[in-house]
Amino acid sequence: MKRLEQGERHTVSLILNGVPRTGRADNRTLLSDFLRHELGATGTHVGCEHGVCGACTVRIDGAAARACLTLAVQAEGRRVDTVEGLAGKDGELNDLQQAFRRNHALQCGFCTPGILMSCSDFLERVPGPTEAQVRDMLSGHLCRCTGYTNIVKAVLETAAERQARREEEKHA
């Protein structure tokens, strides 16, 4: 049992987008703030800070979750994936990001990093979702620009593309 005292800075090590990273955090530091201020990963946005808006959604050990409702010290030793990890090494957008761009699924882009991280978890679990399932998953995110129609389109398009690619690989 290790008691982490308040008012002190503790070392937190985690795997951020596949890369081991270490920083310092108070007990009360939220994972969202730790990612942005300590590790410089400012792709994760902070909106409401009580779990409603979804802007800060990241993947913790693969599962989409609110970084603002997680303490940095709770992420010790965990795999954390953020929007910075989606694009390839050369900066090429992944298929989901490209679909968002193609379909104008974002305007100001503030909510987009969280939505992308939810979608990346969701599409792995539900590879062939219905529109209703996609809308249900997106209900955990607030977007004040798009009206969601184009986001739904981009997600469904990505799912269809991935299905087609899997079929192709099966018969290759």
Next chain:
Amino acid sequence: MKPGAFDYIRIDSAEEACELLAQYGDDARILAGGQSLMTVLNMRLAQPGLLLDVSRTAPLDYVRLQDDKLAVGAAATQASVEWRAGLAGEVPLLKLAFPHISHFQVRNRGTVCGSIAHADPSAELPLCLAALEGEVVLRSKKGRRVLKAGQFFQGMLLTARRPDELVEEVRYPLAATGTGYAFEEFSTRHGDFAIVACAAVVSRDGIRLAVGGVADRPRVARWPHLEDSALDAALNDFAWDLEAQDDPHASAKYRRHLVRRLGRRVIQQASAATSGEK
């Protein structure tokens, strides 16, 4: 919107949690999924001196069939129950209720025991536990006690848990043959807090209707098989019995209306679900 200062301990076992709860009592809070507690801390509605984090306490991370119940440990997430392949056959009411619980991203981290311990009067998991007459296992240094849902929920965010006790496990009774289950909820937007939520259990013995979002805790009515005007009258009495209050989301009158309408609907659905079986 940042929490105040607290000490933090990552807990390895239920024994350790109980030892610390015995020592610190009310000044310590159990942190599991954090989907309610972190919100409360961020808004500084609570400022405990010590957080005991059970979210990675391996011995408490289980969902298993135990006698005629589905037992869920304190560290098990809602998602780990929701995504069980056999849930629709095991506890059909939970299968129906999960889509109404906040959002996918929140259920990924939120725990079942945490929602029960938090005891929000509009929350779905306490409502289902009350409807099914499930059990809560409370553990302290001195031992365990098992309470029925009706004994555990005491009021708004208020339970029979003593300061030195951990909500170690929650037990949802498995589906019984010849019994039908139904769940309906009305909220402003999908995933918001329920204005009224209703769960019905209809069996050979009669009807159980549980209502959330109206009284200070989930409330259960038990009736013999009623139909038509007799059912309307019983629903109307129950709707008044809940002593609905006006608030910015809905008037008391509207809540009574929803109890009558949703109540009738879930009872009809649950009755229909029984006729398919022997």
